[in-house]
Every structure is written in structure tokens, then in C-alpha cells.
Amino acid sequence: MRKLVVFNNVALDGYFAASSGDFSWAKSRADDEFSAFIAENAKGDGELLFGRITYQMMASYWPTDLAKKNDPVVAERMNALPKVVFSRTLQSASWNNTKLLKDNLPEAVRRMKKESGSDLVILGSGSIVSQLAQEGLIDEYQMVMNPVILGSGKTMFEGMKRALPLKLTKTRTFGNGNIFLCYEPAA
Numbered sequence: 312m313r314k315l316v317v318f319n320n321v322a323l324d325g326y327f328a329a330s331s332g333d334f335s336w337a338k339s340r341a342d343d344e345f346s347a348f349i350a351e352n353a354k355g356d357g358e359l360l361f362g363r364i365t366y367q368m369m370a371s372y373w374p375t376d377l378a379k380k381n382d383p384v385v386a387e388r389m390n391a392l393p394k395v396v397f398s399r400t401l402q403s404a405s406w407n408n409t410k411l412l413k414d415n416l417p418e419a420v421r422r423m424k425k426e427s428g429s430d431l432v433i434l435g436s437g438s439i440v441s442q443l444a445q446e447g448l449i450d451e452y453q454m455v456m457n458p459v460i461l462g463s464g465k466t467m468f469e470g471m472k473r474a475l476p477l478k479l480t481k482t483r484t485f486g487n488g489n490i491f492l493c494y495e496p497a498a
Contacts, residue, residue: 314430314450315360315420317440318352319467321454326464327437332364334435336459342487353385356392356429360420363398365435370406395423397439417446424448440467444475451495452477458488 319327320337328334361369372378373389394409397416404411412419420443423431433440433449443449444467468475481493 313424313426313428315424315433315443315448316357316430316451316453317433317449317467318453319433319435319440319455321456321467322459322461322464323456324460324462324464325466326461327435327467328465329461330463330465332368332465334368336461337455337457340487342485342489345485345487345489348483348485348491350384353388355388357432358423358429359389359392359394360431360433360436360439361394361396362436362439363396363401366394366396366398366401366404366406366409369434370404370409374406416442417448420446420448437465437467437469441470444468445471445473447496449496451480451493454492454494456490456492 320334321327322336329336369389373386378386378389390407392408394404394406395412396404396409397412397414397419398404399413401411416439420431433443440449476497477494478497479492480495481491483491485491
């Protein structure tokens with residue numbers, strides 16, 4: 312059975328995106344160790360899952376020459392890995408190796424988790440994180456806590472109907488102030 316993992320940057324006040332949807336605050340100050348960590352993470356296998364908004368943002372950047380120049384390892388992996396975008400409104404998904412699904416999200420993810428293959432990874436996509444967390448389908452929450460306070464923004468867990476106890480499984484602190492936190496459901 313495949314594991315479903317969330318990987319997101321989070322501000323100290325718990326937001327994963329600014330109110331406008333902007334993620335630029337998550338661009339870290341120069342830190343060789345953190346850059347190596349991100350590059351190493353990007354080398355892994357997996358199938359990326361996105362909601363429409365995050366998909367459109369990622370698809371507009373990672374295939375570009377700028378992305379290939381700024382982050383060649385990450386750009387190569389983002390473009391090569393299989394991707395699924397969940398959307399009821401998109402008519403097509405043209406980014407390389409992308410499949411568009413309009414299915415019921417929890418049912419589709421349950422099916423995907425039962426298939427053989429690499430783990431499933433959600434990047435961004437707060438509404439998907441919230442829906443799948445409520446269904447108990449997320450196996451691991453990986454967050455990079457950034458030393459910034461946004462004051463307002465979007466949470467990954469908007470609309471949660473009940474508390475979700477988690478247990479800390481890994482941490483790592485970087486010189487730029489970022490802290491990697493890894494949690495699994497406690498029950």
C-alpha cells in the first residue's frame with residue numbers, strides 16, 4: 312500500500328500561503344545545508360497530487376527556463392514525476408506527465424493508495440490536505456516551519472471538523488532558521 316505524504320512550507324503563525332495565495336515568503340535565506348536538503352528531497356520518487364490552484368501555479372513555473380536555471384534538480388524532478396490534478400473546472404492538464412481527475416477526491420485517493428508504486432505526495436493544495444486529513448487518508452505530514460509571521464493567510468486545515476492528534480517523528484533545524492517537522496497520525 313502506498314503512503315500519502317504532505318510536504319508544505321508553513322509560517323510561524325500556521326499559514327501555508329498568504330491571503331493572496333503568495334508563497335514567495337517561503338524562499339529561504341541562502342543556506343547550503345537547506346538547499347542540499349531540498350535537492351535531496353526532490354530526487355525521491357513519488358506521484359505528486361495537486362488541487363487546481365497549486366497545479367496551475369506549479370505548471371506555470373517548473374517547466375520554464377528560469378526554473379531550470381534557478382533550481383535545476385528540483386525542476387527536473389517536478390517535470391519528470393507523474394502528477395495528478397484534482398479539479399472539477401479544468402478541462403485539460405498539459406504539464407508533462409499529468410493526469411486530470413474529476414472523481415470524488417477521497418475515493419480516488421483510497422484507490423490510488425491501494426495501487427502498487429511510489430508514495431503519493433501533496434505539495435501545497437490546502438483544500439485537498441484538509442479533505443484528506445478529515446478522511447484519515449494522510450500518513451505523514453512534513454512541514455518546513457519558516458521564520459516569518461504572515462499575520463493572515465490560508466491554512467492547510469481550513470474546515471476541519473475535529474481535532475487530529477499527531478505524533479512527532481523527525482525534526483531537523485537549519486542555519487537559516489527553517490525547521491523541518493515530520494508528524495504521523497497519533498492513533
